[in-house]
Amino acid sequence: MYVFILTSYVFCFSGCTSAKQHFSNFTDEYALLSLKASITKDPDGILTHNWTANTSVCNWFGVRCGVRRRRVTALDLSGMDLLGTIPPEIGTIPPSISNLTSLEIIALARAGLSGKLPRDVSNLSLLTSFNAGANNLDGNVWDSFCNLSRLEHLILEDNYLHGSIPHCLGYLQNLKSLSLVNNSLMGPIPQSIFNISILEELYLEFNNLSGELPDNLGDLLPNIKELFLNNNKLTGSIPTSVSNATKLSLLHLESNQLSGYVPATLGNLHELEKLYLHKNHLTVKPTTEVSFLSSLTNCRKLRTLWLGLNPLKLELRSSMGNFSASLEELNMYSSEIQGCIPHAIGNVTNLRYLNFADNNLKGHVPNALGRLPKIQRLFLGGNKLQGSIPIGLCQLQSIGNFDLSANRLTGFIPSCLENMTSLRDVRLHDNQLLSSIPMELCDVRDLVHLDISSNNLQGSLPIGIGNFKLAEFIDLSDNMLSGRIPSTINGLQELRYFSLSGNMLQGFIPPTFSQLRSLQSLNLSRNELSGGIPKDLEGLSYLEYFNVSFNKLKGEIPSGGPFGKFSAASFMGNPGLCGPPRLQVPPCKKYSHRKQKQRLLLKIILPVLASGLLLLILTFFMMRQNKKKSDIPLQDDCHMIKSTRRISYFELLAATNQFGESNFIGAGAFGSVYRAVLSDGIEVAVKVFNMEVREAFQSFDPECEILRNIKHRNLVQTISSCSNLDFKVLVFKYMTNGSLDKWLHASDHHLSFTQRLSIMIDVASAIEYLHHGYSAPVVHRDLKPSNVLLDDDMVAHVSDFGLARLLDEGQSTLLSNNLATIGYMAPEYGSGGLVSTKADVYSYGILMMETFSGKKPTDLMFEADMSLKHWIHDECHGGGSFINVIDPKLLNEDGGDWSTFKEQCFSWVMELALSCTEEVPHNRNNMIEVVARLMNIRKQLLASIKVVGYGLEYEAIPNL
Secondary structure, X not given: OOEEEEOOEOOOOOXXXXXXXXXXXXXXXXXXXXXXXXXEEOOOOHHHHHOOOOOOHHHOOOEEEOOOOOOEEEEEOOOOOEEEEOOOOOOEOOHHHHHOOOOOEEEOOOOOOEEEOOOOXXXXXXXXXXXXXXXXXXXXXXXXXXHOOOOOEEEOOOOEEEEEOOHHHHHOOOOOEEEOOOOEEEEEOXXXXXXXXXXXXXXXXXXXXXXXXXXXXXXXXXXXOEEEOOOOEEEOOOOHHHHHOOOOOEEEOOOOOOEEEOOOOHHHOOOOOEEEOOOOEEEOOHHHHHHHHHHHOOOOOOOEEEOOOOOOOOEOOHHHHHOOOOOOEEEOOOOOOEEEOOHHHHHOOOOOEEEOOOOEEEOEOOHHHHHOOOOOEEEOOOOOOEEOOOHHHHHOOOOOEEEOXXXXXXXXXXXXXXXXXXXXXXXXXXXXXXXXXXXXXXXXXXXOEEEOOOOOOOOEOOHHHHHOOOOOEEEOOOOOOEEEOOHHHHHOOOOOEEEOOOOEEEEOOOHHHHHOOOOOEEEOOOOEEEEOOOHHHHHOOOOOEEEOOOOEEEEEOOOOHHHHHOOHHHOOOOOEEEOOHHHOOOOOOOOOHHHHHHHHHHHHHHHHHHHHHHHHHXXXXXXXXXXXXXXOOOOOEOOOOOOOOOOEHHHHHHHOOOOOHHHEEEEOOOEEEEEEEOOOOOEEEEEEEOOOOHHHHHHHHHHXXXXXXXXXXXXXXXXXXXXXXXXXXXXXXXXXXXXXXXXXXXXXXXXXXXXXXXXXXXXXXXXXHHHHHOOOOEEOOOOOHHHEEEOOOOOEEEOOOOOOEEOOOOOOEEEOXXXXXXXXXXXXXXXXXXEEHHHHHHHHHHHHHHHHHOOOOOOOOOOOOOOHHHHHHHHHHOOOOHHHHOOHHHHOHHHHOXXXXXXXXXXXXXXXXXXXXXXXXXXXXXXXXXXXXXXXHHHHHHHHOOOOOOOOOOOOOOOO
16 A cells, blocks of 8 residues: 555556456446545545545546546546545556556556556557556566557656567657656667657656667657657767757757767757766767867757766867857866866856866966856866966855865965855865965855865964854865864854864864764864863764874873774874773873872972982083093083984983994985984984085084974974084984885885875975975975885885075075985986975976886886886877886785776876976976875875765766
């Protein structure tokens, strides 16, 4: 039994179908009274007072009978708001329906019917319309339907029909409308269907139909108005003859496997209103690529044009401005279009939806887009657009979706965005935007989705962030935001996802986070937050993801509520935190109130006593040094740069076993490196400079000068330094996983593709900081795998600043006689001694090539005019393939399953590496651009393997 509302024509027939009764009028009455009994709602009392046994059924409201035999031929109960259940007499279509020879219309749509279609309906010779759509019918479409010669409308959509479409349906030469939408039909579309010249509407979408369309389709169906063949498995090309079907208004061919050229004659379809060709393999004939879009400008009724997800490979031209003013939707998403967005697009003033996302567009975002007053959804993300966000876009007061993400935009976020009062979704992530988050943005109070992550934004979080009362998603990660998190975040009552990771935020975690009852994901990692984790966060019952790693937090980790399911990764990098062993933090010590007071006194008194004692000792040694020079070198503590630890010479001597061979790590041009464990258990690397090498002596002071002030999570942390005339040492945090060189070239080590990509992002982030994040640019000058060290978590840290140099303010280059490592040097460095940040970019490009190809630039295969860079360039652009230069170790990972998208990511990485190694320094990327592009590649890679997704997800893998 099914609950239903009768709102359309429904034919009611009896379950009492004995042939001996000859289907008397009594049989019809019995079936209709069964239907009446099942009605639970009859607001106007029509059935209650009209359908009575003392009157003929042919006089009942909504019932129609034949003239001669007085049998029920149709039942119309539309508009009566009846509610009830379908009785057994009507719940299925009985086979005996074929005996109702007077029927002209069967309309059973949305009646909850199940079972199969009647196998033999040949006797329904007067039937003109059969509508059993939107039910639960299964089985086949029987050949007996082909005998209904008067049939004009056959509607079987939204069922569970399977098998093939009967070829003989083409015999129904009176058929005007055929709908088999959303079934499970298979096989080719019968050629005979296209021979029904009177056919006006053909709906076959959402099946599993295959095969090709006939070449003369447009000639065979001259009266077709609506053709829906989308979401099947059709192959072949679009017949050019489709342009001869001049009455066509709706053409849906999307989501198939069509290939070949888009017909350039589609502009002949002057009645065309909607054209959907997206999600195929269509392209454009090179000689006609201009006329293809130009021809569509002749379709003056065209309202919707979707061409995305095809390899069109065409360049946008100003002729796009000639589209009819009726055009409302233009979708060319991920279709390999190139060139600039023409300013003439501003002439198509009725556009409501414009999607050029994930293509190869370059140039500036045209200010002319501000002339589209009705635009509601604008997607330009995933291109190569440059320049600033034009102020003219602030005129778009109807816009709801605003996406400029994953481009190369610079400049500020316009404060005038507050004028875009309809904004619901803003995506500006993965660009190079500067300055702070404008306070005015917080006045866009109906914002639901805000993503401005992976930019160069500075300043503090606006106090008005709590004004986003409807916001569900906010991502401000990977910027340079500082200051405190405002307590006003408690206004974000609908917030589900919030990320502030990868900034420089300080202060406590506001307890007001506990008021965000809808929160599902909170990421505050990689900041400088201090204090404890508020225990009130235990009340966030929907919290699924929580990350505060790599901060300066301390105290006990909450254990209640959602905290019972979080892993150690959520809290790592906070030495002051304590909790259960499973979180890999020290256990919390419990103190009585008295002991806490005693400990507080000790914290105050002992440092005072120690300071006084230390002052006396220092005074004694200074007086002794004034009397005579010590016979033992470096008996005193070494003179130190700004450090986190005071280390004596004797402690270093003991910690390195007298700088013995068992502690030796490696040697470089300027000295040797030893592993040491200090008296307090800290594991360090000790770099001892070779004073017999003049360059080593000269490099110590500049290296100290640079290391004194720089600080970044991807630079090796300097703990201390020691120096006198005979002995110079730098002490660094020990990197347990050694150098990148070992992981790339040792046979017993392996890095996955994702790990290599993350390491390259770490290195790029460090160099970006040196070039753009410090008061004066720092040039490293010696980037290579042996100078990239990996910690416990395989996070990369750039080391060895022996050749590094500070550029004075306003200085872009300097001359140097010190050469970097062969194979990694930029051409201008080796020839003229020119040092600049662009030389680092070149070295980084070579490092990236080595990381993903597994080939050193000094490999024996590179000789004469062949180099690592030329080899990769020739394979990728000279008729070879990116696959030929992939490290064989990578090809063997995941059981040899090298996915198509992973190969695409590899090609993006190599293209970026090649652009970093341009011969002319000016043509190379800067490191801000490199970091942005790598972050985007990683984001797309993680999305392709379905790690975590939030917000709008496009339907295919986008191009960078």
